[in-house]
Structure formats: structure tokens, C-alpha cells
Amino acid sequence: MGSVKVSQLSKEFSGVHALKNVNLDIQEGEFFALLGPSGCGKTTMMRCIAGFEQPTSGSIQIGETKVNHIPPNKRNCGMVFQSYALFPHMNVFENVAYSLNIKQLNSSNMAAKLPIYLRLLNRKLGKYPKPIEQKVMEILQYVELDKHATRLTSELSGGQQQRVALARALVMEPAVLLMDEPLSNLDQKLRHSMRNTIRRIQQDLGITTIFVTHDQEEAMSMADRVAVMDSGEVKQIGTPIELYSRPSTPFIANFVGTSNVLKGTVVGQENGYSVVKGHGFLIKSTNHVQQKEVNVIVRPENIKAFKPGTISSDELTNMIEGTVLVSTYLGSIVRYDIQVEEYQLVVDTTFVPGEAILTEGERVQLTIDPERVLLI
């Protein structure tokens, strides 16, 4: 088991910066997600840790050891590939036993190597020693695949293949578990249950896990901490709650959940509020910032929508008017796109059965609690 420390890591591919001065400090036993749009460098980051890419500069430390010059086969990082990369000519058992065979191969003398090679080439050419068999069956039981041990991997469903890949990585007792978009090939339902399975196993084993994904929901629901990456840089690291409530840039505000971003200027202070003036609106926030030019960030669920004249007087702070453009019924919530001056705001309201939904073209009054207005 180990912590992972990445310092000042950069990676260049023929002039293109895939990674720029990345710093990560991942604790032992932590579930850490690398989140970002495709091409942001998250996969390159993971491949550097696994040793498949050599960083241009900077260092990677696993536990107490600097691993920059350790070849990938000696790093002891279990990896679950996006495509699973199961060996198609081997059955489930053999796939999982592979790393144990290799371990034995490396520790035996010339004569003892031959039977291992033989059973690696074809299962009929050699018997597996008891300890290996036991260990493999144990881990297969753990991922509930012990009944499928002799199946070929191509005969398994997507979720089962996923679990074989996981078992194959776990059986080598890696210092770090790396997962590259492991859920992207599964359908919606399976993805949900696999999320729970992976999280449960990670908690059980207390294994340091780095999880690459472009799906913010996945990252937020599974990880202890998330690093949001964009164009090769880490933009923000924090717990899911921190990221959601205090995004450090408009990009993150929009990438992690949905946000309304308005540009404005701080024009003064009033009763402890910052007052921000923008095109056609004046808004108060409990947030205080140094700079004058600010981005005003408001989450859709923090805006309330009223038919004109129905607002009670104590909710009149930060009232703006607009027109409903589109209303979308999403089950438990109703999402409105509302035109306010030049902006289109997204507003989520809880759907109350029996209450009428605002229709397109209708005038609407919006209010925002100043405590929920973030300035960055």
C-alpha cells in the first residue's frame, strides 16, 4: 500500500504539452479521481504513474520510492484498462493468475521456469500450484466470479469482464490501483451498481486508488477527493462537496454540475453584502473578493422562480425578471431556461404535484439567496 506524490510533472509529446507542472498528493488508502474532459491529460497522468509514459520532467513517488526510472513491470501498480485488456486466449482463471505466474517465474531458476512458461502458453500443459489456485479462487469469489473461472472472457457480460479486470489487478496486491474510465463501456444501470461495487472493494481493502473519468457524477459519487484537469493542468483539488460549493473557476463550476455564470463588476458594499452590477441586473452576495471584475456563479437549484406578484416580501432580495424560453419536466424537478436581459439562466425547481408548470413565453420573477451567490 502506498501514497502517491507527483511533483512538478510535465509531459511533452513532440511539442504538445500534455501535462504542465502537475502536483498531486494522494494519501494512503484514498480514493482519488482525476476528472476532466477528453484530451485534458488525465489518462497521460495515469500512464505516467503506471510507467507507460516517461515524464519530460518532474517526479513521481509511490510510498517512499521515486519511481521515475522503474520500468512499468516493476512498479506494482494494478491497472484496470478502459477496454479491460483481458487476454482473449486465456480463461477467467488464467487471466487472474497471470501476475502470480509472472511473480513465480521471476523468482525461480532456469529449470523451474519451464513448467511456468508451459502453463502460461496453454492450460493443458501444466498444473497450477495450490497456493496460486487458492489465491485466484479467493479473489474470484470476492468479485463473485468463482463459478465462471473456466469460462473464456469473451463469453462473459460487460460487467463480468469488468470484474475480471478488477480481480486481475487486485490479485497482485498492488501498492496503487489505477482505473482508466473503467465504467465507460457499461450501460447506465450496470454503471450504477459497478460504482458501488468498486467503492465497496476499495473501502474493504483500503487500497490507494486513482480513478480516471470524464463523468463528474462518477467522480463525485465515488471519490474521497477529485482533481479537476483541463488542458494538461490541474485546476482544482478538493472533496466533492468543496468542488461543488466552491469551484475555483467558471470552467469547474460548469464542469462539476451546471452553473449560471454572469459577468459583473463589484460596485460597493452594503450591510455586509458585496453588490455586483452587470448588464441589466444588480445582485448581492455574502461572498467578498479582492478583484473588481467578477464571475457571478449561481447553481440552478439556488434560484427560485415565481409567477409575478406571488413573492412574499421577505424574499425580495436579488429579484430579477425574465421570460420563460423552455420548460422541461424531468420528473422530480422542472428545469426552465429563462431569458434575463442578454443572459439565459438555467433554473431548477422542485416539482410539486398539482402545481402548474410555467409555460413558454410567460413572465417570471426570480430570486436568489445572497448566501448562494458565489463570486470568483
Next chain:
Amino acid sequence: MKNRLSSFNGLTFVKVLIYLFFGVFLLLPLVSVFLVSFTGQPINLLGSITNSNILQSTIEKFSSASFDNYEKIFTNKTYFSAVQNSLELAILVSLIVIVMCIPIAYGIARTTMPFKRTIAALCTIPLIVPTFISAYAIIIMFGRAGWVTYIYNSLGGEGMLLDPYSMAGIVLVQVFFFFPYALWPMVAAFKVSDISLEEASLNLGARNWFTFIFVTFPLAIPGVISSALLIFTVSFSDFGTPIILAPKDLNLLVVEAYREIAGFFNWGGAAILTVIMVIVAAFFFWLQHLFTKGKNYGSVSGKPKQQKLNDAKGLTRTLSVYSLAIVIIPVLAMLSIVLQSLATTWGKNPLPNGYTLSHYQTIFTSSMGNIQNSIVLALGALILSVIIATFVSYFVVRQNSSKLDFMTSIPLVVPGIAFGIALIQTFNTAPLHLTGTALLLIVAYTIRRLPYMVRSTMGTMRAIKQDIEEAAVNLGATPLTAAITIIGPLMLPGIAAGSILVFITVIKETSISILLAPADWAPMSLAIFQNILRGEYYTAAAMSVVLVVIVLILQAIANRISKNQL
């Protein structure tokens, strides 16, 4: 740092070995023969490195180097006419093949011609027969005592319909036994042209034949030219036909080069002829490459193309009769060999005088050794090429080693007889005195057939995703272990298909066998060749039949494997 070195060493070491192998057995001989073409005397480059006396004499030889041999091409009548005749032969054969194949290719690609499958199947027969056996078959048919001659005479003809021992005889064999090489690319070329274009032409008022000449055919031209160039190279490099059929007064490069080396030990002469052969073959190979690369009229599109086939009764029937008439000739040639192998005697009659199995008995008792040799040598070449091709395709696909890719395709352009001469010249003396050993023979076969093997393994290698290999490394395997335990087994189908191809071509191989095989390692092809020279026609025929049957069986297995793969 130390760890990294030891783990990457295994593969790097293999790569160095492969480079060394090609350096010593391919590049060194070719360079040597090129140098000999100037010095006129054998040069021992390897010896020059290890022995200072040899180095001294090598330097002396270089000091007397000259363009004498190159002048001889023009001054020496024999050489000049050899070049001329060889070019003439190759051009003639490729032109005839193209004209002959256009109707068949069109018939297969674009019409509902009857017996299409039978015709297509019969077209593979010429490919499995070594050319010197086909040449011999033509003698059985058209020779003085041949059955064609008999029929011709009884119809009132004088002498022979066609003298097999002449340029015409060689052209006949090459045309009828090389045409499938051109046919399949041409069929593909005719499929490029879209039926909708032809319908557009008809719709604009053009007649059928007009449409064919101005729409269908022009679209197929790149494919046709490329086929012609391919046939040129094949005909130019062919040794089996001319060595059997070329009369004394007909000089051909391959035959002349063989005579210089085997008859007169004229190193300078052989070298200059070798250099010419390689240059011409390489040039036409390059031309052909150019044509297949540039002019692809984009037949690959996502939209499935509806191919409407021409089903005009008159046309399809004519095409069918014509095609059958052509593909039947190689079949008749093979049947003639089979009959000869079963005949007690066969004089100038349409059929043998009597039938016997004694020739087979003879070869299975006295020539078993040759069959064994063929199989052992082919197996040797197969194992060597499997190992080399697997690693080469790994390096080319995974490490982008384009140098290695280039090096393994060099043998494609070197005619067998040229390569054989280069090898003999280089390994004739110490320190690597290998001429006359089975080892050199196996190495020569391997290098010559490696391009086929590499193509086959490279295809499967490309289909194996990189992350499968990375997964193995991630699980602790060194790159070499990953290659052996994961990549190797996954490549098996490609390796199997490729190795059968290697085995077949090695068994068929003529030029290398005749030049390099020592007496105690004579393979079947050499034995048949010697039997024909000695006039033991019946045993030669029987042995030919055995050879073709072995090839047929292997071919069937290869087809099976490649089908299963799909």
C-alpha cells in the same frame, strides 16, 4: 537505472540479432556482389575483417577495380542479347497476360457468367505448380512426341505446332502459369467501377461497348497497369521455365548468370548480370508500388454499393467459353504430367501405351531421401522465418521500426538466382564457409520467403491492441515475457497461415535449390530438375505429382485456417 537496462535488454538483444542476421545474409552478399561487379574477382569482406592477409588482397583487388564488366554489357554480345531477350520476354508475357485476362476479369467481376466458381477455382492451379514442372508439362504436350503434336499432325499439320524449346515455348508457359497473379488484381480493378456510372453513360445515350471502352475500362486502368508490372517482375525473375526450355542460342539473363557461375566460375560476369537483374526487378517493383499507391479510385466508402451484374446471355456465354478454354490449358498440362507418371512408355500417341505404378515405387524407394530433404529443409526455413517474422512484425508494429520493415521487403525485389549467386560468392571461403551446407540453404529459403511471412504476422499483430500487451507488463511481465506469453499465442493463426505459405514456396523453390543445394541435401525440386536433364522423364513426372499433391494438401489446410480466422 540498472533495472531498466536489464528489463529492456531481452528485446533489444533480439532486435540486434535480427539486424545481424539480415546484415550478414542479405546485405553483405548483395554489397559483395555489387563490388565484385567492379573487381571481377571474388571478394571476401568478412575475411578482410578477421584476417589481415585477406584484407591486403582485397585492397589489391579494389585497386584494379574498373568498369570493364559494365562495358561488357554493351561490347559482349552474349550479355547484351541476354539483357535484351530477358526484357523482351518479360514485356511480351505481361502484354499477352493483360490482354488475355481482361475478358476473364470482366466476366468474373461484372457478369453472371456461367461456371464462374469453377473458373475461379481452376485459376489457382497454376499457382501451386513450380514453373519448371509446368515447363516440363509443355514438353510432354508440345514436344516432338507430344500428344498435341500428334493431334496437330493427324489433322494435317507439319512438324510441331509450337516448338517448346524456344522463346515462344517460354512465353506459352509463363503466360498460362502466371496469369492468375494478374487476374485477381484486375478483378478487383473492374469492381471499382460503379454500375451507376455505367448506367449514367447508357442513360446519356452511349452504347454498351462504348460504355465499356470509355467508362468501365479507364476506371480499371490503374489496376491493370499495376498487374502488368507485377507480371513483368515475375516473368523477369523466373528461373524454372527458361532453364528447362531455353535453347542454346537463346540467351536470357537468369540462364546466362547461372551458366557463368555453375559452368565457368566467372565471378565478374555473374556479378554484373546479378546487379542488372536486381536493378531491373527493383525498378519495376518500385513502379508497381507507385501505381497501387497513388491511383486508388476510392472504392472504400461506407455506402454499400449495389453491384448490378451484366446478364446478357450472349455475352456471358461467350466469356464463359473463352475463360474455360484458357484455364483448361494448365489443367491439361497437369493431367499430362499425371499420365506420364503412370505410363509404362508414352510415345507419339494421344495416350500412354500402358499404365503402371512402378515409377512411384521407384521414387518412394530410391528418392525417399529427396522428399525427406525437402520436408526437413522447408521445416527448417519455416521455424526460422516464424521466429524472425514474429519479432520483426512486433518491432515494426509496436516500435515503428521502419528500417526493419524496409529490410525485410528487400528479398521481394531480388530474383532468386541473383540472391543465390550473391550468397555463393560471399560464403565460399572462411571465415564463414557455408556454401554447400544445408544451413546456408535454409537461411536462403528463409530470407527469400520472409516477406510473405512478415506480411501475414504483421496483419495479426496489428489486430492485437496495444493495451493487452500493456496489461501484461502492468501485471509484472517484462516486455519479452509479455511477447512470449501473450503476443505469441495471439498471433498463432497468422503464424500458421504464413508458415504454410512459406513451406509451400520453399518446396516449390527452384533457383536457390539448384544453385545452393549440396548433393546430400538435394530437395525434390532439384531431383526433378536433374531427372529431366538426365532424361528420366517418368520418375520426374511421378516426383512432380508427389510435390504438387503435398502443396495441394498444405494449401487446403491454409485455406481452412484463414477461413476459421474470419
